Amino acid sequence: MGPFSNAVFSSKELFDEHSLNELSLLDGEQRLAYVYEKVKDNMENIFSEFYASIDNIDNEMDDNNNDSELNEYKELSETVESSLKPGYNILTDKHNNKTSSKCTEESILSDKVEIKSSPGQGRFQVAKELIPKGEIVALESPAVKFSISRESEGMCDSCGKFIPLNEEQTSQRIQCHDCAQVCWCSSKCKEQAISSHHKFECKIRLSQVMRREHPSLGKLFLVFRIFTQKNCKFFLHHYSNLIEIHASGNQGNFDIPHDIQRLFCLVGHPVTSPAQILELNLVAIAFIRLLRQADYFSDVTMNKQELSKSEIAIGVLSTILIPVINVNTHPIYHTAKDLEQISTFAAIYPVIASSLNHSCHPNLVRVSAMDKLVLVAARNIQKGEELTDMYTVHWAEYDTEQRKQYLKKNFHFDCVCCACKKDWNNIEDNPLKTNEDERKVPWNQYMERNHTEQIVLSKLFERN
Ligand SMILES: [Zn+2]
Ligand SMILES: [Zn+2]
Ligand SMILES: [Zn+2]
Structure with a gap:
């Protein structure tokens, strides 16, 4: 277990039933202070011990990037990349938007869709007119991304592009001089990273921390990265507005970048049980401990006996964002040989996450073009x-019960899509069932979707 998980899990043991109940009666800021009081020494010991242990091995870059298999990621050609826009049809290579300049939500969504909302469904997208197969309906850049796979070690820490090694096993990879733990594809990417997240993450050797953790922990670190991309002053300055945006669920007329406002508009899953409340606060305090070491805060109290004002602010914002990332994250895929899709980063695409619902019988295909999400x-x-996306489980591949359990456990909702309502079950293993009249149309649509996905991938990645 890595130092971060260890700090969180061992701290849980310091709470009995009585203190858990006390905790759940407090408000946000009081909860952080209450938990901090009990766990500060334990967390301090774990992190100090960890940093003492890596002093010796610092500046040793793991040499596991030399795997020649890694050189086989496929790249988008520049011409393909520049034509990818909402309204562009990947299958026919034609642009179908009537008014290509006037797309909604800053050119992220096609002008053939409109966003509607209802109490039961929340926000969702509906086709305003026929949308032909192969046409892009949404294309968004991530508001934040973080590695969730060892495979991403050979990728640019800024843009996420894979940087191939040449025959001498050296490459265009530009390494960080200070930590020697991350690399960039260009000096532009290096400057971009050093002026934002890497300024802080380098100081605390974050990649060394993550290398000792399960890669999936990277999803949680999306929240950490939201903070390191900016600085503490930014979040303190906008603190009350961000809280207001989150409470109302609407962007306001604030001097805050749209992607940050949209992140705070996203709806998280409810955290209600005392054990969940405790875990949320422990994660927030472990983030604070790391950020403190990164010199993120200007007002840390000398003896660190209590949290400073800015530490509490970042802690409260963490407890808002952690339940949000849990249910709003998309993977970024890199395309390897045979068009195999390998998930490398977790990312948040706030416009898409807030306007598309899941269906076990989706009518969209999802692909990654660099770090952009394309639907x-x-x-x-x-x-x-209605336009629908899918979170992993298609009805033709999983039984209704399996799907419902998976979606409830991972995304905290009860699926009421057409496939779940009609109890369509896995028929891949039993094609005879496709003969049932009701299944014929959806089965053909399933096959058509798989086919479209394959052609889209080959058009994007095998055109050269
Ligand atoms: Zn780059
Ligand atoms: Zn560094
Ligand atoms: Zn369903």
């Missing part, structure tokens, strides 16, 4: 039809 019509989508 493509998997078949002709009729006027008035």
